Amino acid sequence: MFDIRAEGAGIVRVSGRFDAAETERANRVLRACDGPTTLDCSGLDYISSAGISTIMEAYKRLSGAGHALRLVNLAPRVKSVFAYTGLDRVLGIQ
Amino acid sequence: MRRSFPRDLASLGAIVTYVREFLAHERLGDGPAHDLDLVLEELFTNLVKYGRGARGDVEITLARGADGVTAELREFDAEAFDPTALPEVDVGRPLAERRPGGLGVHLVRRLTKSFRYDYRDRTGVTSVAMRDPR
Numbered sequence: 001m002f003d004i005r006a007e008g009a010g011i012v013r014v015s016g017r018f019d020a021a022e023t024e025r026a027n028r029v030l031r032a033c034d035g036p037t038t039l040d041c042s043g044l045d046y047i048s049s050a051g052i053s054t055i056m057e058a059y060k061r062l063s064g065a066g067h068a069l070r071l072v073n074l075a076p077r078v079k080s081v082f083a084y085t086g087l088d089r090v091l092g093i094q
Numbered sequence: 095m096r097r098s099f100p101r102d103l104a105s106l107g108a109i110v111t112y113v114r115e116f117l118a119h120e121r122l123g124d125g126p127a128h129d130l131d132l133v134l135e136e137l138f139t140n141l142v143k144y145g146r147g148a149r150g151d152v153e154i155t156l157a158r159g160a161d162g163v164t165a166e167l168r169e170f171d172a173e174a175f176d177p178t179a180l181p182e183v184d185v186g187r188p189l190a191e192r193r194p195g196g197l198g199v200h201l202v203r204r205l206t207k208s209f210r211y212d213y214r215d216r217t218g219v220t221s222v223a224m225r226d227p228r
Contacts, residue, residue, distance in 0.1 A: 017110075020139045021103040046128065048135045049197035060189065077128050084204045085197050086185030 003043075004029045010036050015043025018051035026051070030058040035067055042073035047081055059091055095119060098151035101142055101169075109134055109154065116156040125227040126163055129205045130156075136198035137167050137220050140177055148172035148218075161208070163224040174213040177202070177220060 002016040004026050012029060030037075039055070059069045071093045074082070082088040095116050099105040113130050117123065134154065141152055153168040182203075183196040202209055206222040213219070 019103075019106050019135055021106050046131065048132055048139075049201055050135075050139065052197060053195075056189065056192075081132070081201065084185075084201055085183075086187075087189070090189045 002026075006032065011038050011040060013040045013043065015045075017046040018044060018054075019046070019048050020050035023050050023054045026054050027057075030054065031061075033058065033062065033069075034065070037062060037067065037069045039069065039071045040073055041071055041075070041078060044075065044078050047078050049085070052082065052085060052087065055091065056087065095157070096153060096155045098153045099138070101145065101148065101150075101152055103139065103142055105138070105152075106135055109138060112154065113156070120158045120163075122158070122163070126224060129227060130163060130165065130224060133202050133205050133222055133224065134165060134167075136202050137165075137177065137222070140175070140198060141167065141169055141218075141220075144175050145169055145218075146173040146175065161223045162226060165222050165224070167220045169218045171216050172218045174218060176211045176213070178209050178211045 002018055002022040002025070004012065004014045006012050006029055012033065018026065062069045069091070071091055074093060079088060079093060082091065082093055097112050099108060110131055113127060113134065117127055138152060141148070148169045149171045155166040157164050177199050180196060180199045183200040185200065202222065205225055207225050208223040210221045211218065
């Protein structure tokens with residue numbers, strides 16, 4: 001089950017399975033971010049290209065406004081999907 | 095093992111359940127689950143988004159054979175849409191120069207050892223053989 005919620009201080013916690021059926025919900029939360037943002041992925045089990053594209057869009061919007069978007073605490077499987085797309089370095093994944 | 099799914103993103107959860115049933119039936123454990131989930135989502139989502147004129151459910155067949163785990167997605171009464179013909183994504187390009195789209199098929203190519211499309215009598219069939227799980 002997918003969940004995404006802003007917890008204040010620029011922290012957004014995302015968990016569960018981020019698939020193509022969840023992009024609208026994620027977009028609603030990410031589009032409300034208007035400053036430096038940290039996406040805590042410690043509960044994220046799975047991400048597809050749809051989820052990655054949603055995060056890319058948020059990264060481009062925030063970086064265009066001069067803000068950083070960091071992704072932290074990714075599980076190895078999730079990190080490998082970002083690595084396949086060459087975005088692990090670009091998105092500041094730690 | 096074969097099952098049909100409504101052509102809707104809401105089917106993704108049921109496809110995950112189907113993959114678990116297949117892996118349990120074949121006594122394969124959870125090792126292949128992640129990559130198989132990912133490949134099926136990317137291919138199914140393409141059919142939902144780009145399947146022009148297609149009607150009815152998408153039929154997904156999972157099998158285990160000499161070529162390892164294979165999957166086949168079949169859509170009926172459909173216009174041809176060949177995902178294997180889509181251009182490669184240059185993952186080395188800076189983010190600002192990247193266009194949206196194409197990542198899904200890129201992931202399918204990374205996770206499979208064969209990726210084919212056949213179209214005959216208005217039926218489109220996408221077939222993959224999975225790489226062994228990492």
